[in-house]
Amino acid sequence: xxxxxxxxxxxxxxxxxxxxxxVFAMMQAIPGDPIITLLGDAYxxxxxxxxxxxxxxxxxxxxxxAIWLGKLVRGDWGVSILTGRPVLEDVLIRLPVTLELIVxxxxxxxxxxxxxxxxxxxxxxxxxxYTAMSSALVGISIPDFFLGILLLLLFSIGLKGFLPSSxxxxxxxxxxxxxxxxxxWGNLKHALMPAIALGVGRAAILTRLLRASLxxxxxxxxxxxARAKGLAEKVVILKHALxxxxxxxxxxxxxxxxxxxxxxxxxxxxFAVPGLGTYGINAIIARDYQQVxxxxxxxxxxxxxxxxxxxxxxxxLDPRIRYGS
Numbered sequence: 001x002x003x004x005x006x007x008x009x010x011x012x013x014x015x016x017x018x019x020x021x022x023v024f025a026m027m028q029a030i031p032g033d034p035i036i037t038l039l040g041d042a043y044x045x046x047x048x049x050x051x052x053x054x055x056x057x058x059x060x061x062x063x064x065x066a067i068w069l070g071k072l073v074r075g076d077w078g079v080s081i082l083t084g085r086p087v088l089e090d091v092l093i094r095l096p097v098t099l100e101l102i103v104x105x106x107x108x109x110x111x112x113x114x115x116x117x118x119x120x121x122x123x124x125x126x127x128x129x130y131t132a133m134s135s136a137l138v139g140i141s142i143p144d145f146f147l148g149i150l151l152l153l154l155f156s157i158g159l160k161g162f163l164p165s166s167x168x169x170x171x172x173x174x175x176x177x178x179x180x181x182x183x184x185w186g187n188l189k190h191a192l193m194p195a196i197a198l199g200v201g202r203a204a205i206l207t208r209l210l211r212a213s214l215x216x217x218x219x220x221x222x223x224x225x226a227r228a229k230g231l232a233e234k235v236v237i238l239k240h241a242l243x244x245x246x247x248x249x250x251x252x253x254x255x256x257x258x259x260x261x262x263x264x265x266x267x268x269x270x271f272a273v274p275g276l277g278t279y280g281i282n283a284i285i286a287r288d289y290q291q292v293x294x295x296x297x298x299x300x301x302x303x304x305x306x307x308x309x310x311x312x313x314x315x316x317l318d319p320r321i322r323y324g325s
Contacts, residue, residue, distance in 0.1 A: 008308055019300040020072065024065045026296070027289050035081070055081060057289075068293070077297075078290035087294035090279065093176040095298065097168060097275035098268070100187075101194050102260045106253065108199030109206055113249075114242075116203075117210030122237060124215065132207060139204030144263040148197035148270045155193060164190050166272035194271045198263050202256050209252055213245040254310030258303045 035051045036043055052058040056067055071078060077088035120132040156165035169186035170176070217223060218241050226236045261276075268277030276295060283291030 005312070008311065012304055012308065015304055016301060019304075020069055020297060021065070023293050023296045023300070024068060027293055028061055030284075030287065030292075051081075072297075077294045080288055080291050082286050082288050082291075087290050090291070091276065091294050091298050094274060094276045094279050096174050097170075097273060098261070098264050098277060100171070101191060101198060101264055101268070101273070101275060102257060104191055104195035105198035105202065105260055106257070108195055109202035109256075112199070112203035113206035113210055116207045117214060118237060118242065120207070120211040121214035121218065122233075129211075132211070136204040136207045139200045139207075142201065144197050144201055145266045145270055147200055148194065148267050151193045151197060152270070163193055168273050168275075190271075190273075194264075194267050194273055197267050197270075198260055201263070202253075202260065205256065206249055206252065210245060210249050213248050214241060217241045217245045250310055250313050254307045257306045261299050261302065 035048050035055075035057065039047060039051070049058070056064055059067070068078065075088070077086070077091070079086055080090070083090075116132045116136070120129045123129050151163075152165050155163040167190060169190050170180055170182045171184060171187050172182040175182050214237075218237070223236060223241050226240045227233070231240075264275060265277035265280055267273075268275045269281055272278070276299065280292065280295040280299075283295055
């Protein structure tokens, strides 16, 4: 296992390096000039040239990339052109908010998908199966942002502010400033609707996948043997079949985290949540190269790390899977 972990970490280095190259190339391809955005339409050419020299935008592209990469290695993600704040500090402040939404959304997805998938597989071709699959189809079809708007109309407007429509309350111990007032209950109320909007679509996908995987597993010989031993059907499904059926589900969960991050960009904007999503949207609108590069790079690194953790999870779900030389 140790050899596998070290080998995978070594493989992640060129992957992250390639990500930095793609991110930098994408930023150069985006139309617009951050210096003009900073100075306004009535800018002076001398001032623009001075700012370009200050931020290194007057150098050839390959030199700009080399300078940026060298700073990344030292832990310097650059300074925002518009705000003058360190990019790494800003993204690390907003990262816990987005991670909390993703964890809650995935938790909601699993709470829905595992029971629904088990019931649909065990009671195949019954009304329970048809109901679960129809609900999953509806869940896949509704975009995250549209579901978020429906939740706003129901819980914030229809129920007269039963849940807050926007803003954020930080968990105790996570406040980025002294002025904020943390609250566990307030955090839950603000995070619930965005998490549901993100989690329902994932729940639909995982339900269909878990049902298909369970239908295949429960027909295998070892499951038949477990039944022949006189074990209760509940024990056979939960102890013997479910664990192996979760392997493809875990794989898709790792991929779905990437979609959750992408969905969080829109959902955070709908609910005015101060996470990475709103940070990235504002940076793209403002054409702030340093902020956009830092945002995309952090999202890509999170995706690589999560897929690495998913691979490690396989060996815990199935003892037959062992990583080594």
